[in-house]
Amino acid sequence: MNIVSFLRYIVEPGFFGSGPVHIALAVGTAVAVTSAVTGVFTVTRGQSFAGHSLADIATTGGSGAFLAGLNQFWGYLAFGAGAAAFMEMIGIQRRRGRDVATGVVLGAALGLAALFLYLGTQYSTTTGASFTILFGSIFVITPSTVPALIVSALLALATVIALARVLLLSSLSPDLAAARGVPVRAVGAAFLMALAVSVALSAMVIGAVLSTALLIGPAATALRVTKGPVRAAAVAAGIGVAATWLGILLAYDSYYWPPAGRGWPVSFFVVTLIVGGYLITYLRRPVTPAEPAPDAEHACSAL
């Protein structure tokens, strides 16, 4: 078997010629990189639940926009940012209290989601809509939203990178950060906003519920195999992009796979690849402590 026919076997003919695939690859890359870099800080700060909740809440915005006949993109963004502000407002500084505050905001938002979806199905009988909002599909992005998607991804990424130094210091040692004059609260709020934007984006790409995978998975894996935030962010971005591309490729290939002959969902492939990657590092490195207590000064000097 020569290389060309082997490649053709793996990459279904027409993969690189398909318009939806181009859009999916471009948007997927932007989202994977933003999520991965944001994710490193999310995991370090122990805010996985907030990251996931913002995705679910963005869903609510998506269904609200769907109901109002607007582009879902703005619904995602508005609700994500609003919830981030609200969480920061009622959030307590202790980690446990913060998770409870997140849970309450999430519970209220999910109630609203139930209402929006109910009203939506009352007016139009498209039952598939609620499903699309939850699980999303990277192959049905409207080309006109692509520039907005990529620009907001870059904005979120720029915010996180600009904040990186103070963010890291205030995550690892809030007292030290406060002593050095870092406005810990404001930095946390700015980060939560960037997180909301980044999560709203990935919610559009692999669905609100599964965007957690791109946010947490690559970052958690990277933090297991590397030391230092810069290297972790780079490795996480690499893992995120690789999983996204491979997921899109497999979903494209799976079009004729059994049992249904409709193609398997992208989200399934991306999630399986990401969690699989994490499990490999998890099983290979048995000596890492359960709660790493990194040295704040050292971690910051690595920047």
Added chain:
Amino acid sequence: MFGPLMINTWIAATAVAVIAGVTGFFAVLRGATFAAHAIPNGAFAGAAGASLLGLNPFAGLAVFSLAGALGIAGLSRRARSDVATALTFVLMLGVGALFVSWSSGYAQEAYSLLFGEVFGVSADQVLPILILGAVCVAAIIVMFRPLMFSSALPEVAEARGVRARRMELAFLLVMALATSMTVPVVGALLMFSLMIGPAAAARSLTARPALAMALSVAIALVTVWAGIAISYQSDWPLGFFVGVIGAAFFLAGRAIAAISRSIRS
């Protein structure tokens, strides 16, 4: 509203509120709110798989919620628990998306599993919920002291021979058990709001454990009963009212706590 068609709804909802109030109290105390969200929601993938194989959705829910509890507890051994929860959850949902894409015309059923069908409870659904509810509440009461101990003072509990990991696993398994029966009735999203809102409100009102737990059950009952009554009248989904009432109780609880603190000082 109190006619024979609704009697099952009232009984089932009352049982669910008691289960949610009791398990939610510990979920809030232990900071396990993410797990409380992940187990019911992730379990829905199991129901999708069961319907694909033509099995009873309860079987799928039970298998997936137990697998979720084991996955979270297992991964937490060597990783942060929020990361472990997130990855277990995401994997379950990914598999769920696959199952749903395989079966045609599942979207409506998925909707009802996420948002519940509390007004369609049949008589033969009530008994299993009552039995399972009794088992969950009994398990929590039996474990009350060690669970309380390991939640509030983990280091001291460990020193006294209470195994933190075993308590964590036992608690997650109770949550999984509670989930598998309640999700088809009230939906995964509602089960979560009902576990967190009332318990968080109760916790901010009192620091005494037994009182807080009783208060958490009482608030959950009021939330669910009021929600059903308003939902019945307005025809809007119950999940909406439970979510909003739960959050309102939390905010009211925080406000009362703040006021009483400022009066005392």
